[in-house]
Amino acid sequence: MEKIKEPSMTIGIIWKEMLTFFFPLFLGNVLQQIYNVVDTIIVGKFVGAEALSAVGGPDSAILFLYIFFFVGISSGATVVVAKYYGAQDGKKVSNAVHSSIMLGIIIGPALAVIGWLTAEPFLRILNTPDEIMDMSLDYLNIYLVGFIFANMGNMAAGIMRGVGDSKRPFYYLLVSTIINIVLDVVFVCFFKWGVAGAAWATNIAQFVSAALAMRALMVTDGPHRFSIKACKLHRNETIEILRIGLPNAIRSTMFSISNVLVQAAINSFSTLYIAGAAIEAKVDGIFFMINESFGNTLITFIGQNYGAQKKERIIKGIRWSLLFCCSTAIIVSVLALLFVRPIAWAFTDEAQVVEIVRLTFWVIMPPLIICAFMEVLSGTMTGLEHSIEPTIATLVGACFVRVAWAYLVVPSVVAAKSVKWVLLMVSWPAGWVAVVILDFIFYLRVKKKEGI
Numbered sequence: 001m002e003k004i005k006e007p008s009m010t011i012g013i014i015w016k017e018m019l020t021f022f023f024p025l026f027l028g029n030v031l032q033q034i035y036n037v038v039d040t041i042i043v044g045k046f047v048g049a050e051a052l053s054a055v056g057g058p059d060s061a062i063l064f065l066y067i068f069f070f071v072g073i074s075s076g077a078t079v080v081v082a083k084y085y086g087a088q089d090g091k092k093v094s095n096a097v098h099s100s101i102m103l104g105i106i107i108g109p110a111l112a113v114i115g116w117l118t119a120e121p122f123l124r125i126l127n128t129p130d131e132i133m134d135m136s137l138d139y140l141n142i143y144l145v146g147f148i149f150a151n152m153g154n155m156a157a158g159i160m161r162g163v164g165d166s167k168r169p170f171y172y173l174l175v176s177t178i179i180n181i182v183l184d185v186v187f188v189c190f191f192k193w194g195v196a197g198a199a200w201a202t203n204i205a206q207f208v209s210a211a212l213a214m215r216a217l218m219v220t221d222g223p224h225r226f227s228i229k230a231c232k233l234h235r236n237e238t239i240e241i242l243r244i245g246l247p248n249a250i251r252s253t254m255f256s257i258s259n260v261l262v263q264a265a266i267n268s269f270s271t272l273y274i275a276g277a278a279i280e281a282k283v284d285g286i287f288f289m290i291n292e293s294f295g296n297t298l299i300t301f302i303g304q305n306y307g308a309q310k311k312e313r314i315i316k317g318i319r320w321s322l323l324f325c326c327s328t329a330i331i332v333s334v335l336a337l338l339f340v341r342p343i344a345w346a347f348t349d350e351a352q353v354v355e356i357v358r359l360t361f362w363v364i365m366p367p368l369i370i371c372a373f374m375e376v377l378s379g380t381m382t383g384l385e386h387s388i389e390p391t392i393a394t395l396v397g398a399c400f401v402r403v404a405w406a407y408l409v410v411p412s413v414v415a416a417k418s419v420k421w422v423l424l425m426v427s428w429p430a431g432w433v434a435v436v437i438l439d440f441i442f443y444l445r446v447k448k449k450e451g452i
Helices: 014-046 049-056 059-086 090-125 131-147 147-162 167-190 194-219 235-266 271-307 311-338 342-347 350-365 368-383 390-413 417-425 427-450
Strands: none
Touching: 014 049, 014 167, 014 311, 049 131, 049 167, 049 194, 059 131, 059 147, 059 235, 059 271, 059 368, 059 417, 090 131, 090 147, 090 194, 090 235, 090 271, 090 417, 131 147, 131 194, 147 194, 147 342, 167 194, 167 342, 194 342, 235 271, 235 390, 271 311, 271 342, 271 350, 271 368, 271 427, 311 342, 311 350, 311 368, 342 350, 350 417, 350 427, 368 390, 390 417, 417 427
């Protein structure tokens, strides 16, 4: 067994190691949000409202399904690499690395082909207006070309995170974001390529990011070094990656679908309510970015210490994660409720929308702490290679309960529109409660099975 000499998350001060890993992850999420905002502004200002509707509406909903699916698969690579890295088994780390990249090579083009074949039917299902149908198809078909190499980049970044390196993926994302914004300006503003220009800008930026990540793996001195000659699927490691990654992929995809369904219920209200929900989503999105970054940090931390059989360290890591996530939930909730009106006025001049935002904040913000427990419990189980359990919890709670509440409970109540709106917003915390109850039950079983 090839021993690993590089430092890992199995040693050192726990909270310090976790925060060092967390910040690049979080900043990476911030970069993506910044890019999304800039991209939206450029398309909206220089192409028009129809282009903005095409890129930001149905196309985003469809692309998120595919992106979330592959991100779920790549999480399997992170967990498996982390486990063997923590166990100091260089041979299995190498096998997991090459299996992961090979999966990226296979799945990326497969998703692109599926996307091309189903793009128009999906757009029809989403009731895409005829006036933006051609534009939506053009953007989707070009964007999907990038899946061929973007998914390899995701796998490479997942591998680096598995060995405890979250900094280099952040640097590559920073370079990619800058390139994307610059090319958006060149292709859309100067070349007048419209939505096609925005799609090609993204593809080129993703190619650069993937190339940088792959090069990093090819020149590293560690056991996670990648060699083209050694690239193949190793049976045991491939099965492990898919056993963990597929449930996560299904969970992410179904969660995305449920979001689309609940959004459709929101759209049945007036534009004032839709605007209020959009503003609230921008604010709680800050919390979810932080929460998700802590969750991914915990997955890698537990994966490495699980491989190293440091069970006491795993328990301490769980406690620190709970502290981080709960503190974030409390801070975001309190600040949002204290400054709800200034926040709302920053987005709109409509007094009615401000009142709707205030109402929505009081429903959504106080229960955010439930999501902190949800993230830690699901991250713990995933890190311990039990990804089916949190997937079941998410499907039942976040998908079934939330959608059933929105489409069965809310319509059955005869009340004023504001009351029905509050009931619809309650679908989120109702789903969270269901998820965290199931997660806790599953966690107790996993904890007993793994002896932690």
